[in-house]
Amino acid sequence: MARRPLTTPRKDASQERSRATVDALVEATARILVKEGFDKASTNRIAEVAGVSVGSLYQYFPGKEALVAAVIERHQQEIMQCVRAELADVMVQPVEKAVRKLVAIAVKAHRVDPTLHRVLAEQIPRVGKLEKVATFNHENYVLFRTYLDSHRGELRVDDLELASFVCVTSIEALTHNAVLHQPRMLSDEAMQALIDDATRLVVGYLKG
Amino acid sequence: MARRPLTTPRKDASQERSRATVDALVEATARILVKEGFDKASTNRIAEVAGVSVGSLYQYFPGKEALVAAVIERHQQEIMQCVRAELADVMVQPVEKAVRKLVAIAVKAHRVDPTLHRVLAEQIPRVGKLEKVATFNHENYVLFRTYLDSHRGELRVDDLELASFVCVTSIEALTHNAVLHQPRMLSDEAMQALIDDATRLVVGYLKG
């Protein structure tokens, strides 16, 4: 078998300068996605906006898809960072308190760079490497499942798998649509009303 | 001002042969979307698969976006055709019956060509002409809002706008994810369990 040509794009950036380059490229991709949309995000354009040459781009990313994937990953890291701390103490709360908190957290998560979030949700074709990236929700699902397990006594649902699916899907959809598509719900009072109702929806379901 | 050149793509297909061409193009677009994905759907490829020339394509469609839009429209027509009849009698049912029926209808709707539905939901960037096409849900929203209005007496929600949003969003998300992402729920019993739970979720919320 022939050895892979040396021209294969390398991946790791060991020096600080190169880490800055990688950063600039990801940041530029995000900015273009938000300001100009997905189809304007060509490799040449990204490099230009990042202030680096295309050559450098291909040194760290095999193509545009990888850039977009990096943007998504970074965005999810940001969300998780802002959310992880609050998740811990939800686990030991009774159902009503826990669900209310979870909904609030979901809203908060969707308010981290909502414009980017919207573009990622609406403009990025989930193909190739981007296919699995939407697995974000699975983590939530497992966590919620665990919570239900340990509070089984308070609940009137028998199929916890199904219940987790119902709750996580509903909370995610409600907060997502509210933040990204319902301008009317952006005020603090409106959002509080949504949190109240979403909580009532889910708690009513769980406690029969 | 200069007159638009005569080369502007025309739109209507008056003869039967041309209607067949248009049909073949839309059908080919759908097939490519499903089998090869969005980015493989170039105008040349679409024409090739349809068995017509690119020239003919541009005679009826200004570009690829219009083709995709046509596919979406056709798909929604198919769904509506299969659903409209059932919708009518929901309006006069009491809450529990009505919601259960609505959920069942939503499931049915998502089972009309689910593969295409999935591609349309996940791979098509909502830009340009495709931006508004996702307004599908708004129709559901208005209809449901009307239903709540005329059954206000049975309900324990005060903000009907919010309630409509909560119910429609939840039902749509649950059925969509169940049909398209949860292989485990495809069996008839599993689907019945989902319908039961989704109904309980929404009815519990509406009747306090």
Place this chain on the structure above:
DNA sequence: GTAAAATATGAGCAATTATTCGCTTTTCAC
């Protein structure tokens, strides 16, 4: 039949986009 209108063709041009590679500059290790 025949002329006009409608429809179909596809090679080919234009424009865009992805990607490479020979070369320069910077940084690191000693």
Place this chain on the structure above:
DNA sequence: GTGAAAAGCGAATAATTGCTCATATTTTAC
């Protein structure tokens, strides 16, 4: 300081795609 490795450069090339137009075929109307 010096050599080697890392990082950066960008014009040039390759590949893809969108789209037109001069020409050919089919249909319609009379």
